[in-house]
């Protein structure tokens with residue numbers, strides 16, 4: 383549900399009755415819920431951006447439902463629920479709500495509301511009081527309207543709390559318009575709890591409540607028994623891990639290199655089909671680069687986890703396969719810069735005779751090797767600076783409009 387006024391919502395009788403969370407009692411099925419203080423864990427995370435929609439997710443510690451109240455003014459006034467097929471959300475770990483019908487380049491204020499639910503039986507469902515987040519605001523992508531953009535790119539954080547704290551502390555001072563988290567957020571995904579913790583309150587920090595985040599999937603993010611649940615927390619514009627996003631003069635193109643080893647590597651036990659997945663992205667990429675918002679942008683920046691280029695031969699099958707399938711299209715599509723991670727060693731490969739764009743690789747995951755890449759562009763010039771965690775500059779790359 384999207385764009386419903388608060389008055390209509392109230393009239394529907396669906397706002398929780400104020401009051402303490404119901405105490406534990408035995409349900410009709412004889413199961414007694416242990417008494418637990420309901421908590422919202424961390425701040426909301428704004429993701430899956432398009433000029434007219436976003437997705438907002440937040441973590442909870444027990445069974446609850448939730449919605450988002452939002453509006454262009456601080457009085458909010460509209461509500462969006464995460465309901466699907468006639469049911470409002472009910473989840474013990476994550477609430478996620480997509481808001482549609484927004485205006486491009488517009489600031490929206492919002493707050494996330496959670497209501498604990500004691501689900502004691504099909505006919506014995508009890509609501510607690512609403513828990514409201516503080517009011518935050520974000521700006522929707524402008525579809526190219528603005529003459530400038532600033533973005534930050536982090537990668538290969540691998541659940542390292544000191545690195546996450548260092549990066550998010552720096553980003554709090556200068557958040558920019560967009561944050562890209564370029565893969566290997568995880569070591570591998572073993573539990574849903576870990577999914578919520580690492581993406582929604584990493585190192586216990588709020589990081590994308592006010593400035594949105596875009597995720598690019600890394601090879602470690604497709605590993606582990608719960609890797610298939612990544613999409614329950616991480617959201618993308620159309621539920622694919624490859625997408626474009628135009629903000630000011632830059633069209634960002636996010637791609638997914640998948641696993642680094644071949645699909646028939648024994649460690650995957652035959653469960654990976656990433657060669658076919660990269661082939662599928664090749665066709666998508668050829669189309670995406672010709673769309674007006676990408677083709678006509680002053681600059682095109684690719685964000686992808688595994689480097690496509692490097693010492694010959696590239697030591698990672700995923701990157702080499704992607705290069706074979708995407709390189710000609712990227713050149714034809716006039717890509718200006720590729721930003722990668724994965725190697726844990728920062729690097730810059732300048733453009734050469736066969737590759738008219740440079741490849742900037744961030745470091746990580748230990749604090750001493752971690753990097754924060756900042757990108758600033760106007761309609762004539764794009765500047766990428768790679769910083770260490772202490773803020774010092776490793777390298778600066780100035781790219782003129784072609």
Ligand SMILES: [Fe+2]
Nearest residue numbers: 566600601724
């Ligand atoms: Fe990686």
